Amino acid sequence: MTRIKKIGVLTSGGDAPGMNAAIRAVTRTAIYNELEVIGIRHGYKGLIEENFKQLKSHSVSDIIQRGGTILKTARCHEFKTSQGRKQAYENLKKNNIDGVVVIGGDGTFTGARIFNEEYDIPFVGVPGTIDNDIYGTDYTIGYDTALNTVAEAVDKIRDTASAHNRLFFIEVMGKESGFIALRSGIACGAEAILIPEIKNQLASLKSQLEDGFKRKKSSNIIIVAEGEEEGGAFQIADKVKKDFKDYSVRVTVLGHIQRGGSPTSFDRVSASRLGYAAVEALCDDQKSSMVGIQHDKIALVPFRKAVKLHKEISKEMLEIANILSI
């Protein structure tokens, strides 16, 4: 028999489409296992401020298709202090909460790892971030929806770009990683993709544009991750403009549109699997670990590894992007 009788669930860090589907899966799996569920609002801030609310099965009805998070999310500096974590622990104890599912990114898991080194209430993580930059899982919740949002936007921009013979630089999210840029770039048939992981891309971009210009390409779409080394789409566009005076250059920054919207079926199913697996893990007395998806199977990854190890960009994807953009 599990010693867990009551669990908490929270969403933390940046929101991602599919977080609601994960909250629903956690809640319903817990209730199925005869556990009580407490929704903790505003991430770790709510844990410290005791912003708790009991979740019943009907509390998570009609949310699987909604973006955002019904529990709200927040960045919370206080949880980075030992005083803040002590308060969080006292609130959990006072409410007889035996385990917590945290849905978020690597910052959220860092906080959970530190908490589990200090206190005996187990935390299990569900990877929820559009960036897909977490080691130990092939996909994070929200990534697929963000890719589809980018693809839809870029397709529309492509229409107008071809009509006017324009060169578009489209900036997508990804401060430290190029996962969104690379995959959405392939999906949209981008002429070039600039990501933080690859340095000195400007010269090859210019020669590629030169070739396209000679071949009278009617439109050029360059996908730029926001953390790319020149500083993003505006900076790159400025540098290219000088050498290609005949091109009509435009910049679009997609911004927060990438975080919103109804989650795709893929994200809903991943969130359902991961939410279910997180509750199972708590019932199996696991702690300080994230549930991930590896080769379509659920895997348990210690927070220590998930936050410390770097997820590599796929060399195969890079090669495909290069070959297909000739």
Ligand code: ATP
């Ligand atoms: P995203 O990838 O979408 O940004 P994230 O989970 O990485 O999501 P962060 O803002 O980095 O988002 O972290 C979320 C919260 O986790 C922070 O606001 C803070 O409360 C907690 N946290 C982050 N780093 C630490 C840390 N070193 N110690 C304790 N808590 C932390």
